[in-house]
Amino acid sequence: MSRDLEEQLRRALRPVDPGEPFTARVLARVAQEPPDERPAGTRASPDTRRRRLWLPLGLAASLAAALILRREWHEPRDLQGPEARRQLIEALRVTSQKLDLAYRIVNTPPATGDDQGSGA
């Protein structure tokens, strides 16, 4: 009886995955975080302040990928297999492009360098 109840409890309380839509919503909220709330590793010294743009831009790219994956989440099951793989590769390709773009933006020297770009 005791063992039975414990087994039933394990089944009744089994973990549940909230799915990719949850991931997308959390990433969207994280992307809205003010700079002071970001992880210590990304807190900028004056010299690296511009590079901090990398984080929200990257998160936005991750969010874009998550939204694509979310759409896939709702597709019928028969999309599994080659079609699902193709969509995943497409999502990763888009993310990669966004990250490359973000990296280029934050590492491009400003046009007018007198006030902040000279020390970089």
Place this chain on the structure above:
Amino acid sequence: MREIDPGFAAEELSRAQAGVPAAFAALLRSHQRLVYSIALRMLGDAALAEDLAQEVFLQLYRSLGSIESAAHLVFWLRRVTAHRAIDRLRQRPQVSWAPLAAAEELAAAEPLADPLLSARLQALLGELAPLPRAVLLLRYQQDLDPSEIARTLDLSVNTVKSHLRRTLAALRLKLAAGVPAALEGES
């Protein structure tokens, strides 16, 4: 409980702490099941559970620098989720029932178990006071032993064992009797 690959988690944790956005997203994906599941079974409501789980991950994002290891991350997530859920339950005006619709939905998603019994157990769980509810959840969902539960909830091991013993006995009685009633008070 599905295991999280500690090597993968450690690597992603280091990268997330260094500010790599994709690494935080990977951490989120690999741990969201753990956090959401605790929140869902504690609160008995999918919308409330998602709200709480989102808050936990936002807090994690702000606290990444204080996480020491992959194991510490899992401990931290369980601890913060359980304490936040207990706080929310205590803010409710009175002991609440797990919403019937949620219990039915959760039971229906479980083909191998007896859906009626699962729904009944979830409803009975919803009658427990917050602390014994958290103890039961950490024991039978997260497979923690009493000493791990004690560390997670800041209780003594004896208190955890006492909660487990009394709650299981009460559940047995309620299942046998088949009548709902408040199971156990907060100790």
